[in-house]
Amino acid sequence: EQGRGTFVQDNAIDYAISKRTRFSQNMARQNLSSDVDILSVDLLPVSAELAGLLALQPGEEVHRIRTLSRVELRVVDYATMFFPAARFPGLPEVYYRHRSVTRTLQHFGVQDYTRRFTRVTARLPDAEVVDYLGIPKNRPVLHVKSLNVDPAGVPVQYGVTHFNGDLVQLVMED
DSSP states (O other): OTTTOOOOOTTOEEEEESTTOOHHHHHHHTTOOEEEEEEEEEEEEOOHHHHHHHTOOTTOEEEEEEEEEEETTEEEEEEEEEEETTTSTTHHHHHHHHOOHHHHHHHTTOOOOEEEEEEEEEEOOOHHHHHHHTOOTTSOEEEEEEEEEOTTSOEEEEEEEEEETTTEEEEEOO
């Protein structure tokens, strides 16, 4: 609220952040319907920042997938995910079929993965986030950066997610 601060609605969706954060499991635990729309898929040369995060070398490529997630037909987040392309050839086609990071990684033999880190900040959205989330430009979003690794500790996915702060509250779990 202008001049009073930011408040989470009483009916905000709890989004658990834990060692094994899974969107579909989070929603299923609350008996909420959810779906994921794929906005775009690209194959890009890795940036210096992503190379460090995903343990890649300069010149390697990453799959970038941008999505919108809906819960009970409401857009709750806009996400950008990055996956090492050499390790996961054809990943976009598999993700299109499953619309699940967990099932996509399982297709490539990664039966489990855990969260190495989750970094959360609140910030005002840029124009792109305003458009995708359908929120006012003066409404803060929860900006979440995360890195998932396989059981050997090798990075499998890096993500940047913008949560609609009016609809989602992050719950940190063990």
